[in-house]
Structure formats: structure tokens, C-alpha cells
Amino acid sequence: MLEFGYGGRILRADLTKRKFQIDPLDASWIKSVIGGRAANSKRLFEELNADCDPSGPENILIFGVGPLTGSLLTASAYYTVTAKSPLTGILGDSAAGGQFAAEMKLTGFDQIIITGKSDKLLYLLVTNSGVEFVECPEYKGRKIIETTNAIRREQGDSSIQVAAIGPAGENVVSFASIVSSGNRVNGRTGMGAVMGSKNLKALAVRGSRPVMLAEPLAFLSENQKIDQEILNHPEYKKRYQLGTTMLMKDLNNIGILPTRHFQEGICDYVDEISGQKLASSFKVKNKSCFNCNVHCSRYYLADNLEAEGPEFETLCGFTSRVGNQSLPFALEMNAYLNQMGMDSISASEVIGWIMECQEKGLIHPDDLDGLSITWGEKEKIRQVVDMIAFRQGIGNELAEGTKRFAERFGEDARKLVMHVKGLDIICGDPRGIKGYGLTYAIASRGADHLRAEPYFELTNRKEEARKRFGKEKAADRLAEEGKAALVSYSEKIALLTDSLTMCKNIGLCMDILNFERASSLLKAGTGFDYSPEYLEEILEDAIHLDHQINRRLGMSKKDDTLPERFQKEPLTRGPTKGSTVNIQKMVDEYYKIHKWEE
Amino acid sequence: MIHVDLSKCTGCRKCEVACAFFHTGKVSNRLARIKVLNLYERGIDGPVVCIQCKERYCLNCPEDALTLGSRGQVIVSPTVCTLCGACEKACPIGAIEIFDGIVYVCDLCGGAPKCVAACTEGAITYVREAGKRASLAEIKKSTKKMNPSQRRGYYLEWQGTALREKWSRKHA
Numbered sequence: 044m045l046e047f048g049y050g051g052r053i054l055r056a057d058l059t060k061r062k063f064q065i066d067p068l069d070a071s072w073i074k075s076v077i078g079g080r081a082a083n084s085k086r087l088f089e090e091l092n093a094d095c096d097p098s099g100p101e102n103i104l105i106f107g108v109g110p111l112t113g114s115l116l117t118a119s120a121y122y123t124v125t126a127k128s129p130l131t132g133i134l135g136d137s138a139a140g141g142q143f144a145a146e147m148k149l150t151g152f153d154q155i156i157i158t159g160k161s162d163k164l165l166y167l168l169v170t171n172s173g174v175e176f177v178e179c180p181e182y183k184g185r186k187i188i189e190t191t192n193a194i195r196r197e198q199g200d201s202s203i204q205v206a207a208i209g210p211a212g213e214n215v216v217s218f219a220s221i222v223s224s225g226n227r228v229n230g231r232t233g234m235g236a237v238m239g240s241k242n243l244k245a246l247a248v249r250g251s252r253p254v255m256l257a258e259p260l261a262f263l264s265e266n267q268k269i270d271q272e273i274l275n276h277p278e279y280k281k282r283y284q285l286g287t288t289m290l291m292k293d294l295n296n297i298g299i300l301p302t303r304h305f306q307e308g309i310c311d312y313v314d315e316i317s318g319q320k321l322a323s324s325f326k327v328k329n330k331s332c333f334n335c336n337v338h339c340s341r342y343y344l345a346d347n348l349e350a351e352g353p354e355f356e357t358l359c360g361f362t363s364r365v366g367n368q369s370l371p372f373a374l375e376m377n378a379y380l381n382q383m384g385m386d387s388i389s390a391s392e393v394i395g396w397i398m399e400c401q402e403k404g405l406i407h408p409d410d411l412d413g414l415s416i417t418w419g420e421k422e423k424i425r426q427v428v429d430m431i432a433f434r435q436g437i438g439n440e441l442a443e444g445t446k447r448f449a450e451r452f453g454e455d456a457r458k459l460v461m462h463v464k465g466l467d468i469i470c471g472d473p474r475g476i477k478g479y480g481l482t483y484a485i486a487s488r489g490a491d492h493l494r495a496e497p498y499f500e501l502t503n504r505k506e507e508a509r510k511r512f513g514k515e516k517a518a519d520r521l522a523e524e525g526k527a528a529l530v531s532y533s534e535k536i537a538l539l540t541d542s543l544t545m546c547k548n549i550g551l552c553m554d555i556l557n558f559e560r561a562s563s564l565l566k567a568g569t570g571f572d573y574s575p576e577y578l579e580e581i582l583e584d585a586i587h588l589d590h591q592i593n594r595r596l597g598m599s600k601k602d603d604t605l606p607e608r609f610q611k612e613p614l615t616r617g618p619t620k621g622s623t624v625n626i627q628k629m630v631d632e633y634y635k636i637h638k639w640e641e
Numbered sequence: 642m643i644h645v646d647l648s649k650c651t652g653c654r655k656c657e658v659a660c661a662f663f664h665t666g667k668v669s670n671r672l673a674r675i676k677v678l679n680l681y682e683r684g685i686d687g688p689v690v691c692i693q694c695k696e697r698y699c700l701n702c703p704e705d706a707l708t709l710g711s712r713g714q715v716i717v718s719p720t721v722c723t724l725c726g727a728c729e730k731a732c733p734i735g736a737i738e739i740f741d742g743i744v745y746v747c748d749l750c751g752g753a754p755k756c757v758a759a760c761t762e763g764a765i766t767y768v769r770e771a772g773k774r775a776s777l778a779e780i781k782k783s784t785k786k787m788n789p790s791q792r793r794g795y796y797l798e799w800q801g802t803a804l805r806e807k808w809s810r811k812h813a
Contacts, residue, residue: 114668115658142654142679149669188682199787201678201794202670225681251740253661253669263662274761327684327808329762331653336761338651342684344812349684 045070047257048110048569049078050151056167056174058241059100059159063174068153074571077578078109078153080136080541081585083125086154087134088588093595097129097233098215098240100160106147106206106246107154109544110569113145113333114254115262117269120144120332121544124206128232129240130217130389130444131465131489133596134589135232138493139206140332140546141224146204149250157243164213166194166205166245171252182244184210186382187222194247207245208235209384211432215239216442218389218467222381226351227332230386232466232488233444257570265563269555273336276553283329286339287355287548288318290471294359297501297520298617299475302363303418304395305461305608308472309617310363316370318358325374337549345374353377353387359470360391365398366418376428383432392467393445394427396460405456412437458607464489464598473609475619476500478517478526478533481629484603485530487589495534498552500526523625527632535582542585583637590639600639603630642693642713642768643675643747643754647804649764652679652686656756656765663755671740674747675756675765678797684808685801688756688765689793691715691736691747695774698731698781699746712752712769717744733781734796735789 045051045068056063076082083105095101105125112119122144128135147155150169157167161176164183168175177197182190191205205223212219212235219235220228229235238244256262273279281289291313294300298308314320321343330340330351342351353361353373357380361373380387398417400406408415414437416423430438441448446465449457461468466489473480478497486494499508500520508518511532514525533551539561540550550556558575565573605626613621654670654677661672670676675690693713700707700715706722707715715737717728722744728737729744737746747754749767757767780799784792 115662142652145654149671191681195794200790201797202676202790224679251669251671253665253667253672255667259662259666325812327811328648329651330684330686331651333654334658335653336655338653338762340651344808351681351684 047255049073050148050153050252052151053154053156054152055156057159058157058161058243061176065173075581076585077542079107079544080123081538082154083107083123083136084589084592087125088592091127095127097127097132098236102127102237104157104237105154108144108148109542111543111564113148114256114568115266116564117266118332118335118546118549119544120335120546122147123541124221124229124234126234126237129236130233133464133598134487134592135234136488137229137231137234138541139223139227139229141227142333143204143206143223145333146250147248148254149252150248151250151252161242164242164244166247168247171250179244183213187384188225188382190245194245200249203247203249205245205247208238209382211383211385212236212239214434216385216431217444218386220384220386222384226381228381230388235384256568258567262567265567270336272555273549278553282337282339284322285318286341288321288358290355291317291358294471297475298614298619299472300363301359301470301472303366304364304399305472308475308614308619312368315368316362320370335546343374345371348375348378350378350381356470357387360387364391364470365395365424367421368419372421385432388469389444389467390428392461393441394424396445399459400456406452461606462490463605464602466490473605473624474614474622476520477523477624478529480605480609480624480626481526481530481633484605484626484630485633487593493537493547495530495537496547496551497529497533499529499533521622523629526629527636530633531636534586535579538582538585643690644766644768645688646764647687647800649762650687651762652677655759656688659755659759674745676793678793680798680801683801683805685797687797689734689736689796692775694777696777698733699728699737701731703727712749714749715746729789733777733784733792735792738789
């Protein structure tokens with residue numbers, strides 16, 4: 044029996060038959076994966092037909108929360124959506140904060156598993172007692188907040204939380220996102236496309252089963268320590284003021300801010316597009332996810348538009364990465380992409396890649412229906428994004444993702460696609476952050492920093508590095524030494540935060556979570572006897588399981604690599620000048636630590 | 642009474658979590674006497690809680706189960722209350738609500754409100770002397786046909802209007 048922490052039930056909804064089923068959550072099954080992302084992966088591993096079409100009815104779409112989601116735990120605001128990715132064809136998942144996860148938790152379902160395909164556009168209303176299948180053909184083409192408000196009005200409840208897709212998801216753009224809480228995005232790997240392919244416009248949740256803790260007072264006391272550590276943290280003030288947008292200047296200062304599609308690592312106009320500029324000129328207030336005291340997000344007003352965000356990835360993606368100098372334009376794109384439901388990282392990669400290829404004469408406008416675009420051309424960027432969202436003209440093909448689109452071109456153009464395993468690389472040049480480079484290469488959903496977030500390598504804590512990873516160099520961002528050990532550790536903490544489910548900025552970057560603390564939180568939260576050693580062991584198993592899923596989906600060690608540019612072309616100026624990544628060496632060491640075969 | 646400064650609220654719901662936890666040992670917005678709403682299209686977040694209005698609509702209880710405490714808080718007698726729902730229907734802003742056989746309304750935690758202590762932003766303060774009490778007569782007319790959740794939404798949106806005007810002026 045799962046009395047504490049967990050909701051203790053899973054919900055299965057079949058969209059083809061419009062039937063649902065409530066199953067008890069098996070205690071020993073969930074104990075071995077904790078919850079959240081790790082539990083979603085295990086479910087996918089057990090139930091997915093690996094050969095299925097990711098955009099077909101057979102694909103399994105899983106919404107998952109963890110044992111401490113929506114609880115007293117600070118920043119326990121995340122949920123993970125998992126399926127086979129239509130963008131990459133391998134394991135796909137994406138997490139988001141905001142308010143959705145806490146409300147989903149109150150329905151008493153730890154996982155909502157959606158299969159089949161509806162013949163008409165519909166949304167699911169999930170409450171304690173199950174699912175209502177609500178047809179909504181009139182919602183077609185609606186943006187995210189419009190959809191959220193319509194459902195709240197229709198159901199007469201201002202506290203319903205909604206995870207919806209926009210036009211991009213409806214049109215099965217392979218990097219379409221799911222958006223909840225207005226602007227909180229499950230951006231990566233095209234989970235919105237999976238929803239769209241199932242004719243599922245939204246998942247609305249409203250529950251009333253409270254989150255119970257096994258030992259409330261012990262939990263409270265541990266959480267009070269966490270709150271104190273957060274408030275006293277040296278980065279607290281900066282994170283409070285700027286959130287992830289602090290990285291614009293921070294990355295530029297060390298010469299790794301992707302500029303003109305990773306051709307440079309320093310952006311000369313960074314002050315015009317920085318988080319600081321955003322805060323002083325456009326921000327009207329801080330915004331927060333559920334139960335967090337960092338309040339790192341922001342609400343802004345700019346030229347006739349307003350929205351929450353942007354996070355660093357969108358800000359960098361639509362400024363320096365595509366050579367745009369206008370901050371208001373990036374704010375416009377943030378609002379637009381969030382409301383259309385499209386991943387800003389993949390969108391900015393496809394645009395940046397075309398820009399570079401056209402600049403180098405590798406792609407002719409005739410190859411793109413006459414499209415000719417260069418750095419910072421705002422009107423053209425708008426046009427391309429719009430064509431992708433509605434799959435119009437060349438947008439129909441760009442919607443398949445940069446890597447797939449590039450296949451028709453020569454090798455010179457293909458190798459300029461900044462991706463790993465088909466997933467477009469985030470904004471952080473690995474030539475100056477080698478641990479991140481390794482993370483992009485080995486991450487089980489393709490180029491991704493969040494799988495390990497080895498932020499430690501940026502903290503310069505040499506003594507701590509020797510203690511934890513055996514090598515001082517683990518704290519040196521330019522070194523390759525010690526990085527396999529660092530990544531193998533922090534990928535476990537990353538998975539732990541995703542499984543509890545906590546925010547990674549706090550759990551990992553601010554170094555709040557470790558096995559000992561997680562053990563006491565989980566004991567007090569669930570009543571299960573999770574020792575630190577046991578936790579480490581099951582997290583390793585879970586990482587191995589992700590690896591196996593991808594092996595089943597056709598990946599091999601040769602896919603654990605980085606684009607040639609990062610291995611061969613050094614950056615030409617700034618503090619990362621001259622550096623390239625010897626990725627093979629780090630991947631070999633990483634495999635050795637995991638005892639994985641070739 | 643509890644005073645809310647919307648301009649400082651980030652929508653984190655720490656107040657709501659603290660309220661539910663310290664009253665019941667559990668977390669759920671249904672168990673909280675202060676309920677936070679997030680109005681995504683307007684950027685407004687804020688808690689709705691009993692404002693000790695001038696009219697005190699809820700006191701018109703057919704069973705006389707509701708009385709006022711020394712701090713102006715509403716006290717519900719669980720032995721007299723029949724859960725008829727009259728108070729819930731009467732409150733124009735959805736600040737008193739029945740859930741699972743219990744009437745939830747702010748009790749000011751005996752004078753040291755947990756929601757105030759939980760707020761890191763200074764968005765919620767405890768005012769001992771309420772002074773001139775706000776009238777909800779106008780709101781009452783507009784929210785007549787609504788349920789408590791809709792009333793909270795309406796009230797927050799109405800409150801948010803002034804804040805949004807301030808933002809627009811600043812960014813004009």
C-alpha cells in the first residue's frame with residue numbers, strides 16, 4: 044500500500060476507444076525507480092513497441108510526477124512527459140515547472156498513460172475519479188493561454204491547470220512543445236507532436252487528494268534547512284534577479300555564448316540582449332513555480348505584448364545564435380513560440396543553420412522555395428517560424444527537424460547541423476565547458492545539458508573536486524580530465540531531481556540535493572527505507588535502462604559524439620580561444636565507469 | 642486581517658502550502674484557507690483570503706454557527722454548523738468554502754499567520770488594526786451567479802486591473 048508521498052494510482056486513457064482504467068501503483072515497482080522521469084522511462088521500456096511510428100496511435104504518452112511533487116518540498120514543481128520522440132526516433136522526454144505538476148498530483152495519479160488516437164480533436168479532464176473525454180473541434184488553431192482559459196471557463200473552475208498544444212502541435216511539427224501554466228514549456232523532443240498526432244489538444248487536471256507525508260515534522264525540519272541554504276546561497280540574489288538569463292553575460296564572459304550559429308563564442312552586443320537589460324527595461328515582476336522561494340522567472344511587457352520568460356535558451360536562441368541584436372524581438376519570439384507551442388532551441392537551430400549554410404553558399408535559395416535569410420533578419424525569422432508552425436511551403440519540410448531536413452544536402456551542409464542523435468544542441472558552446480560537451484554526447488534524449496548539468500565545472504571548487512571526483516581538474520571547465528567522473532555523478536543527481544521531482548537549478552546547480560538529503564526526504568515523505576547507497580544503486584540502474592531503451596531504438600556508441608565543429612575548429616578569440624573537445628576520450632572513460640560494452 | 646500586495650506576488654503558493662500544512666499536516670489547495678490563483682493571460686498571481694469586509698455577508702448564517710473573534714476573524718462552530726452552505730454562497734470573493742465536511746476560512750492562526758511567515762516577498766502582511774473596512778457590495782453584484790472558484794478568479798482579476806495600469810504607465 045502506498046499511503047504516503049505517492050498518489051498510489053495510475054491512470055490509463057485510450058483515446059481510440061475513449062475508455063479509461065485506474066490501476067493501483069505497484070509499491071515495489073515504483074520503489075525501484077522513485078518516480079518522475081525514471082518511472083516514465085521504465086514504463087516506456089516495458090510497454091512501448093519499439094518499432095512503432097512515434098506519430099502513430101501506438102506511441103505511448105506518459106505524464107509523470109514523483110513522490111514529493113506538490114508536497115511541502117521546496118520547488119517540487121516538475122512533471123515529465125515521456126514518449127518515443129517524433130524528432131529523434133529515440134527516447135523522448137521533457138520536463139516543465141509551473142503549477143501543473145502540483146495539481147496533477149492532487150488527482151492521485153502518479154502517472155497518466157495515454158494511448159491510441161482520437162478521431163476528433165479533444166481534451167482530457169482528469170479528476171480524482173478518472174477522465175472525461177471532451178470533444179473540442181472549435182479549439183483547433185487556438186493558442187495555449189486561449190485554450191487554458193476556454194477550459195477554465197467551460198468547467199467553471201479558475202484553478203484548473205492545463206497542459207496544451209498550440210498550432211505547431213496540432214500540425215505535428217516534430218519539435219512541437221507542450222505548454223502549461225501559460226508559459227512553462229515541455230520543449231524538447233517533440234512531445235507536443237505526439238499529443239497532436241493523437242488529436243489530443245490538452246490535458247486538464249483538477250484534484251483534491253491531498254499530499255500526505257509519512258513523517259510531516261521530520262520532513263518540515265529537513266525542508267527548513269533546504270530553505271535556509273537556498274536563501275543563504277551565494278548565487279541566490281543573482282538567480283532571483285535574473286534567473287537563467289544571467290547566463291547571457293556569464294557565458295559571454297568565458298567566451299562560449301553561441302553567436303552566429305556557434306561560429307563565435309563572444310557576442311559584441313551582449314549588453315543589449317542580456318538578462319540585466321531585460322530586467323531593467325522590460326520586467327514588471329518576478330514569477331515563480333509551485334512552492335519555490337527563488338522566484339527566478341519574470342513577467343515582462345514590451346511593444347504591445349506581454350508574457351512570462353524568456354528562459355536563457357530562448358533568449359540566446361533568438362538573439363546571438365541567429366545574429367539578432369534586438370531584445371524586444373527576442374521577447375516577441377518567446378511569447379510567440381510559447382503560444383504556438385514550438386521548442387525554441389530546435390527552432391533557432393534550424394534558422395541559424397540555414398543562415399550559416401547560405402552565408403557559405405552551401406544552400407541556394409532555390410533549395411528553399413526561394414527563401415534567402417541572413418543574420419538578424421527579423422521579418423524573415425518571423426516568416427520561417429510561422430511557416431514551420433503551419434507546415435506551409437518549405438516550412439512543411441523544416442518541421443521534420445534540422446537533421447532530417449539536412450539529409451538532402453551535401454556533407455558540408457550536413458555536418459554544420461548542431462545536433463546529437465537528431466536533437467538540436469542547446470546554447471552553450473562545449474569547447475569551453477567540456478563536462479557539458481560530454482553530457483550532450485551521452486544524454487539519452489540527444490544533445491542535452493539537463494541530463495547531467497555538470498554546473499560544478501564552472502564553480503572552480505578545486506578542493507571539493509579532488510574530494511568528490513579524485514581530480515582537481517574536474518572543476519576546470521577547459522579540462523577533459525575528471526569530467527567522466529563528474530558527469531557520472533551529476534547525471535545521478537539530475538535524475539534524482541527529475542524523479543523527486545524538484546527544480547534542477549536548485550537541486551543541482553545550487554548543489555542542494557545529494558544522496559543523503561534525498562534519503563531523509565524520501566524516508567520522511569514516503570515511509571520507504573531509502574538509504575543513500577540504495578538510491579545511488581537504483582539511479583544507476585535507471586540510467587542503464589535509458590541506455591537499453593536507446594539500444595533497442597537503434598543507437599550505438601558511435602552516436603555518443605559531438606558535431607565535428609566542436610572537435611576540430613577552435614574558437615578564435617576570448618577566454619576559450621584555441622580550445623576543442625576530445626570527445627572520444629571522455630566518452631571512453633564514461634563507458635568504462637558504467638561498465639558498458641562498445 | 643491579512644493584507645495582500647499583488648505587485649509583489651510571484652504566484653509561488655508558499656502561503657497556500659503553509660496554510661494547509663500547518664492546519665492539517667497535508668498539502669492541497671482545497672485544505673488551504675488562503676488560495677492562490679494564476680491568471681496567465683494577465684500576468685497576475687495572487688492569494689484570495691478573507692478580507693474581513695465591511696458587510697460580513699457570511700455571518701448571515703441560518704444556524705448562527707458563525708461568530709467573530711477578537712481579531713475580526715470568522716469562527717465557525719463545528720458543532721452548530723450543519724454544512725448548509727449559506728456562508729459559502731454569501732461570500733462574494735470565494736474566501737469561505739466547504740470541502741469534505743469542513744468549512745475553510747482564514748482563522749489568522751491565533752494571531753501569527755503562517756502564510757505571512759512563509760512569504761519571502763513581503764506580499765502578505767498581517768494588519769492588527771484593520772481600520773476602515775473595504776466594502777464588497779459592488780463585487781457581490783457581479784459574482785452573484787458564480788461558484789467560489791469563479792468568484793476568486795473574478796476578484797483577483799478585478800484587483801489586478803489597477804496593477805496592470807501601473808505597469809502600463811511605467812512602460813509607456
